[in-house]
Amino acid sequence: MYSRDHAIISVLVAVGGVVALDLPIGWPVAVVAALVVGVGIDFDHFLVARLTTGEWTALRRCLADPRLAFLDQDDIFEPDAIWPLQRLLSHVLIAGVAVPALALWNRPMAVFVAVVLYAHLLADLLWDVYRQDEYHRRVRQYTG
Numbered sequence: 789m790y791s792r793d794h795a796i797i798s799v800l801v802a803v804g805g806v807v808a809l810d811l812p813i814g815w816p817v818a819v820v821a822a823l824v825v826g827v828g829i830d831f832d833h834f835l836v837a838r839l840t841t842g843e844w845t846a847l848r849r850c851l852a853d854p855r856l857a858f859l860d861q862d863d864i865f866e867p868d869a870i871w872p873l874q875r876l877l878s879h880v881l882i883a884g885v886a887v888p889a890l891a892l893w894n895r896p897m898a899v900f901v902a903v904v905l906y907a908h909l910l911a912d913l914l915w916d917v918y919r920q921d922e923y924h925r926r927v928r929q930y931t932g
Contacts (some may be wrong), residue, residue, distance in 0.1 A: 789915040790861050791827050794908055798826025801907045802900075809896040818900065826904045834880045835871040842859070867927045872916045879909055 802822035806815045813821065837846045846865045850857050856864050883905040891898035
């Protein structure tokens with residue numbers, strides 16, 4: 789799923805979280821936090837691609853042409869650089885560490901972040917199922 793879509797989902801979750809939870813931060817900070825968490829978690833894709841390919845090609849591509857990050861996210865990674873399950877696994881690993889650590893500080897904030905990350909993961913899963921045929925076609929084209 790694209791960053792703009794994750795941003796929209798994160799803002800919607802933030803609105804609900806601000807209403808439902810007794811957060812230790814004001815609503816503007818909560819919205820920014822939801823955006824940072826809900827969109828920022830995707831930076832792990834660069835590390836996963838590096839571990840998969842042994843190279844920082846995707847990161848170099850974005851640094852050389854930053855518009856890719858905003859306008860053409862499909863062209864950031866080669867089809868075999870990062871698989872959907874790898875993306876989801878890395879997100880689950882991050883959430884599994886971040887949420888309990890945050891709960892040591894403030895439980896409502898941990899719940900807030902957990903719901904933002906859950907919404908991100910659910911959106912990614914739905915997106916991957918929706919685009920599964922297209923993804924496999926791209927991989928076959930790339931490797932064929």
